[in-house]
Amino acid sequence: MGNALHAIASNFLYVITTVVTLGCNCYTYSQSVSGYILDIDNTPVASATITLHPKKxxxxxxxxxxxxxxxxEEDDITAFLEVSHVAFITKRIDLVSRNRSELLTIILDKKINDLEEVVVLQPMGFENVTNNSQSVITINKDFISKSNLSTFAEALKALPGLNTMNLGxxxxxxxxxxxxxxxILVNNRGIKQEGQQWGADHGxxxxxFDIExxxxxxxxxxxxxxxxxxxGVINxxxxxxxxxxxxxxxxQSVYQTNNRAISNSLEWKGRQNKWFFGTRVTYQDYGDYTIPTNQFTYAGFNLPVFNNRLKNTAGNELHLGVSLGYQNENFKTSLKYTSFTQKAGIFTGAIGLPRAYNLEHNGDFRNIDFPRQENQHHMLTSNTSIDFEAQKLEINLGYQHNVREELSFPGAHGIAADLVSSNLALGLYLDTYTANIKYDIYPNANHTIVFGSQSQYMHNTKDGFEYLLPQFDSYQLGFYHYQLFRVSERWTMNGGIRYDYGMHDIQRHEQPEYDRETLRPTGRFIERTPEFDRNFENVSGAVGITHKLNKKHHLKLNFGNSFRFPTAIELSSNGVHHGNFRHEIGDQNLAIENGYQxxxxxxxxSENTYFELSAFYGIYDNYIYLAPxxxxxxxxxxxxxxxxxQNDAIFNGFELAASHQFPFHIKTDVVIDFVQNINRDTRLPLPLTPAPSVLASIExxxxxxxxxxxxxxYLFISGRYNFEQDQIDRNESITPDSFIVDLGLGFHIPLQSNAIHCKLSATNIFNTRYFNHISRYRLINLPEPGRNFVFSAQIPIGF
Incomplete structure (x- = not known):
């Protein structure tokens, strides 16, 4: 199966490359039209879109x-400009009667946006798409970079309904x-990201830096x-x-004081007529991070944290990305290769029973010692779209190679060092082949019909003297049909149905048994995972409706039937997951999860105010979770x-996001999150449930x-109050409440045709000792990182 899909992907990429190579166009003699876009107060309008017709x-x-x-030259007969901006009325400028050398001044009139188009939550920089009956947020690179942090996921915690599970x-x-x-499905450039997302110690x-x-x-x-x-989906x-x-x-460069992290990312983008390309290199290097405490509790022992730094939490990362594409009016194709490489220490207290003497630093806070993880993720994606008069075809192909290696001293695992050939404790190697096809039909301006299929094949192998997961093969195939229909100017309906098939082929694994005293093999073997196959089928669907009361008020209602096939990890794992400080055991009899929400x-x-309130209620059958x-x-x-x-469960909660623009360029934001759940069989909450929180900021x-x-x-101050989380499962600890204050400022230094973007922020400014209930370090009572100053600059160094 893997060889067949790999051959299909290779042949398709060969065809795409051939088409692109034959599409080279010649240069045309051109001049330019220049000018300024202003509002009625003669204030410059940035980010307005100026389109030259008829070439668009x-x-x-x-x-x-x-x-x-x-x-x-050929634009002279019918040439005109169309100037558009989300906050202004679109304007058309005829160019036929104008002098080519004339510098234009175009004045735009303000408007209040119709919610039927796009709603922009200006204070937070993201958009909410309202023709979808679900709660949808879109963010851009400006919002991501404003957080000044070195991980994409960390920037998301300011959004309503989202939380972050941190590891330092x-x-x-x-x-x-x-x-x-x-x-949570991460759809990366049309391809489902596959790696070790089941582990809390993997980001x-x-x-x-490569997300826009x-x-x-x-x-x-x-x-x-x-x-x-x-x-949900992060698309x-x-x-x-x-x-x-x-x-x-x-x-783009970033420096963080807490762990002395240095990040540099260099991007080169170019275009020549219908060809375009991009390349990026990012390197990050960070040391052991600090926490606002000098001790922690593990397995009933109180252990020291020397100099407030967690030993062996340093790391480095190298990311590469290269893309090439071709685009004309009806056809667009691109090929992108990315490589993610990470080497990071695993806190010394994660393996074996730590002692005070091996938690003390040797003075090198950037040293990456044993135990450590070495991860790689290589991804090749091909994205092609073809536009017909009232139809559109999209083809997305992808190949991913994921490497997860944990290196450690054998003695810490109860094995004599002379019995193994290397320090590789655990090696997991996952190959994933993906093919997605989507066909859109537009019978008229008010009706959209979509047919699609998705297929995926995964092959996992293993290595190392430890054991967590067996070798396995997995396959999934799905077909769906979706329609969106605008009934009137005020009412829009959408819905669809889906069929999926999945299978897992799990291989048997026996692990040698070692004597606790001598660390030598006893000659006996323990079956950790039996050989078995599992097959699954499922039919699901969803329906929704949106209603525009007027230009300022909008209602949305969505009912969805979601599902999830049990993963090979949940079915067959039986070993120590050191990154999570626990021994995890699977169950080969798990059934399909189904949810109704x-x-x-x-x-x-309105012109100065945005408000969104979302509430949800879901019933889940056969909900799978790890329980202590x-x-x-x-x-x-x-x-x-x-x-x-596996138990039946209920999830419910709400999110509130509000912002208001005051006079004198002052704006405020408020975000409230609340989620609760209950195990319908035990009548207890499920583990790892985020605490309710309120985030408020003024800018x-x-x-x-x-x-x-x-x-x-800009200058801002924000405060997040996390309520006490006492809704816990058995053997979980109550997490006390906390209040965290962050500060930040940013500015642009204008250049001739661009600008240097500078940002400075301070997180946890008061160095508060607090816990994140969903953090993996919560299990050993380690608080979240202390005060952290972050400096960043984005510098255009060539044009």
Whole structure:
């Protein structure tokens, strides 16, 4: 199966490359049209889109409202400009009667946006798409970079309904409405990201600097994305190519004081007529991070934290990305290769029983010692779209190679060192082949019909003297049909149905038994995982409706049936997951998860105010989760034992997001999150449920309005109050409440045709000792990182 899919992918990529090679166009003689975009108060309008017709080439105005766009000789007869901006009425400028050398001044009239188009939550920088009956958020690279952090997931925690499961300063994993791991699907450039997302000690293996546009769907998204989309989808879209011919070279640098992290990312983007390309290199290096305490508790022992630094939490990362594409009016194709490489220490207290003497530093806070993890994620994606008159075909192909290696001293695992050939404790190697096809039909402007299919094949192998997962093969195939129909100007309906098939082929594994005293093999073997096959089938669907009361008020209602096939990990694991401080045991008899959830959303948008309230209620059958047993592992370095279990569950909660623009360029934001759940069989909450929280911030913009040296300046202060989390499962600890304050400022230094973007922020400014209930370090009572100053600069160094 793997060889067949690999051959199909290779042949398709060969065809695409051939088509692109034959599509080279010749240069055309051109001049340019230049000018300024202003509002009625003569204030420059940045980020306005200027489109030259009839060729439909576009450019974006800069921070001073200036633009220049190429105009060829053949444009003279019918040429005109169309200027559009989300906050202004679109304007058309005829060019036929104008002098080619004339510098244009275009005045735009303000408007209040119709919610039927796009709602922009200006204070937080993300958009809410309202023609979808679900709760949907879109964010751009400006929002991500404003957090000044080195992980993409960490930037998401400011959004309503999202939380972050942190591992120190450099690793973070997102959660949506209390669901994470394999219930959050990351759709990376049209391909489902596959790696070790089931582990809390693994972050998203994606370069955080290489993300420009993201769509986040909250709630059940199985209809369009399949299994693993129960809690929501993080849909990372392709980066947009340059609008005009030319090159852009940009350097982005970040420094963090807490763990002395240094990040540098260099990007080169270029375009020549219908060809475009991009390349990026990112390197991050960080030391042991600090926490606001000098001791922690593990297995009943109080242990020291010397100099407030956690020993062996340093690491480094190297990310590479290369893309090549071709685009004309009806056809677009791109090929992208990314490589994510990470080497990170595993806190010394994670393996065996730590002692005070081996927790003390040797003075080198950047040393990456044993135990450590070495991860790689290589991904090749091909994205092709073909537009017909009233139809569109999309083909997305992908290959992923994921490497997860843990290195450690054999003696810490109860094995004599001379019995093994290397320090590789655990090696997991996952190959994934993906093919997705989507066909859109537009019978008229009010009706959209979608047919799609998704297929995926995974092959996992293992190595090392430890054992956690067996070798396995997995396959999934799904077909779906979706329709969206605008009944009237006020009513829109959408819905669809889906069929999926999945299978797992699990191989048997026996592990040698070692004597606890001599660390030598006893000659006996223990069957850790038997050989078995599992097959699954499922039919699901969803339906929704949106209603526009008027231009300021909008209602949405969605009912979705989501599902998730049990993963090979949940079915067959039986070993120590050191990154999570526990022995994890699977259950080969687990059934399909099914969820039925209703979402209701109210939106309000006026000229200065945005308000969104979303509530959800879901019933889940056969919900799979890891639960602590309260017992210690029989393995030498096992820690506590956790068992994959399955019960019926209920999830419900709400999110509130509000912002208001006051006079004098002052704006405020408030975000409230609340989620609760209950195990319908035990009548207890499920483990790892995020605590309710309130986030409030105030921001002051443009306080140097007339400055020639600074532009787009801002200053903000935010505070997050996390309520006590006492809704816990058996053997979980109550997490006390906390209040965290962050500060930040940013500004642009204008250049001739671009600007240097500078940012400074301070997280946990008062160095508060607090716990994140969903952090893996919560298990050993380690608090979250202490005060952290972050400096960043984005510098255009070539054009």
């Amino acid at each position: 080439t576009s450019i974006i105005s800069d921070s001073s409202g200036f633009f220049t766009i190429s105009r060829s 300063v450099g690793i973070a994993k997102p959660m949506i409405r209390g669901m994470g791991f394999n219930r 998203l293996e994606i370069d955080p 546009n993201v769509e986040i769907i909250k709630g059940p998204a199985s209809l369009l994305f399949g299994s693993d989309g129960m809690g 990372i879209k392709n980066n947009e190519p340059l609008i005009e011919n030319g090159n852009l070279l940009t350097l 209703i979402d209701a959303t109210y939106l309000h948008r 047993t309260g017992n210690f592992s029989f393995l030498a370095s096992g820690g506590t034992m956790w068992q994959y279990q 002051w913009n443009q306080f140097f309005k007339n400055s020639k040296y600074l532009d787009e300046e």
